[in-house]
Amino acid sequence: MQTCSYACHSADHDLSRRGFLASAALGAFGVLGVGPLGRANAAGDLAKSGKRVLIIYLGGGVSQLESWDPKPGTDTGGPFRAIPTSVPGTHISELLPHTAKQMHRLALIRGINTAEDEHNRASNLILTGRRPEPAIEYPQLGAVMARLLDSDKQTLPGHMHITPGGGSGFGKQDATFLGPRFASVTLGDGKPPADLARPGGLTSAADLEREALRKKLNARFAKSRRSAATDAYTESFDQAERVSKRADIFDVTAEDPKLADRYGRHDFGRHMLLARRLLEAGVSCVRVTHANYDTHHENFDFHIEQLGEFDRPFAAFFDDLADRGMLDSTLVICLSEFGRTPGINHLYGRDHWSKAWSIAMGGCGIKGGAVIGKTNANGTAVVDREVNAGHLFHTYLSAVGLNGTKNFHPNDRPVTIADPTAATIKEVLA
């Protein structure tokens, strides 16, 4: 897992890989008491629709004032302009000129108040749509989407996460009670996990024999001592097998060079192009993390650099989807864990701010050009249509035709898919 390195070094920020691996398999089921054999019998009537989701996660907390909700000419606005977009009357930051041309395909939610300013808790909140509860760990959006959108015929894992760097691998705990099958496969820097290919000295027949033995021993062990850990372990082999069979999908050099140019010849451009390939190949949910936006210092210089990298691939992705006829079936969500303070500190930085911030989404089920919610003149508070992470989670589901008020049934206990105290933001739906 490539966690985002946060500028403020809060205690919870840096989950070590070692600590994560130790807890990953065990933590997935334990809290709810679902037990290793618990089954997340999701509402069976949810369609396998062929729809898919891309989550672009701007790690560290992108500034809403330098992106979706600029406030030029105010005490908090900073130095940048607001520029017109393809939607008359809607302006975004001048740091997003290519995105501005896609605004007719995008909707902005400008009235978000999540009231959580710590990175990890805020990240968990925005990705699960719920606040932590002692008796249950909720699955993240990507796992929920994979669970509800995966088809029986797909050849790749349904949930993948492209990180800016770090290692690649299996065994994430983001699916919790949905089970390890829907946990994300991490693609550090867009690369598949290493060593999946059969070693040159091992014949195909010997490899099959070896795998058969592993499965036999595994099945025998599971009869008496099956656990969350063994399920996760087994699933990691299944995921690895599926990934290795489609190794070609990770090779973005197979794309038209002109298209690659449009995405941008840098890491994030490559990652977005890979995301499109994965979605096209049937992966139900891909998350791409772009980092870093935790700009307590030099917020403006760093947003020039980071959004300068983000803007072109993000816009190119929409054109690419439209060209391929995928836009109507692909929900694109661009979010962070929170926004940044309207106030500018003495280091030209902005700190964490969850009381009034924004996200963008587009594609499947979204009313292009919609702007929902409003902040006050200098962006310190929401003044119209305030929503929280629960509303957003319901909305993502609704956009792809799912119903967040239905239940999963981990351990035969009904658990609503999305926070029952929140509801879909219907105005943003097409």
Next chain:
Amino acid sequence: VIRFPHFPPDATKVRLDRPLKHGSPLLGCRFDPYGRFLFTSGQDRTLQRFDLLTGAKTGFVGHASWVRGMAFVPQADEVTEQAAIQAGMLGFAGGWGAALAPPKALPFTVVSGDYHGKLIWWAGEADEPKPVRQVEAHNGWVRAVAASPDGRVIASCGNDGLVKLWSAANGAPVRTLTGHGCHVYNLAFHPGGDRLVSADLKGVVKDWDWRSGKLVRELDAKALHKYDAGFMADIGGARGLTFAADGSRLACCGITNVSNAFAGVGNPLVITFDWAAGKPVPLTPKEGFQGTAWGVAIHPLGLVIAGGGGSGYAIWFWWGSAAASIHALAVPASARDLALHPAGDRFAVAGADGNAYLYVLPPRG
């Protein structure tokens, strides 16, 4: 060439003369060529002119974004200029008597550059200043502006990676200097008149024969830059840049040893260059300090002064080429810029708290 002052300053006796209050966080500060006014720029997109004789404050309104670059072109002759500075020193020393009408300000031009890429010309001494000329100069931020010693050319630089020269008289483009390849953070004309230096994000200092547009050499201030792989971003740049009045030394400043770009964890650094040899000499605060040096000045008699902010707010002083500072002074706010008065007897910092602070720099003894 101005030859003030005649006595070496004593950094340990520096004292705050007065705050100059504005209210919006400040970005930059510069004295006018005669030393009567301190100009500041702020996050409210204005310049403010503080009359050091009368205490009057006058706003210059016209920019639509932040301003950090300011350059001045005196319109009086050198003899008058020297006399004006003397008058400023006297007025400063005794305070201007309420019963005595202040002298009329001498004429000068101010050219300011903003983060929308625009240059504005102003009559600096005007009672009700308004933009005289506006030029769309750069694609992106203008980070610095300088006037040639003869007052005929204005230079600007910015995030488009370009250095541009303009006629001071009419704003017409003269020449564009290319080659930085990244944001150009600062520039200054050599007092000798023939050369111009520009410094970029990556600590590359280019020495130009600006009349021909030829690059003469590059100086190494790369210690002021780092690509922070953890945060996947560049950090650094020459935040301050200045020549000694006699042209013998160049100084630039910023942040070095960065361990956390996005929290500003690093150390202030001033790099001076002997102009002839071009060899960098690093100057650092003697006491540990975490942050950035935002502004630097070289006193005519050799004292180097820099101001900054981070874990605290401070001004540091160095003599000659000794690497460690000889004195540090805590200041009330993060010093986002620093300017030396042309008389050499005082300096000012631009505070992030919305105030400029004027300090007295007494002579030794």
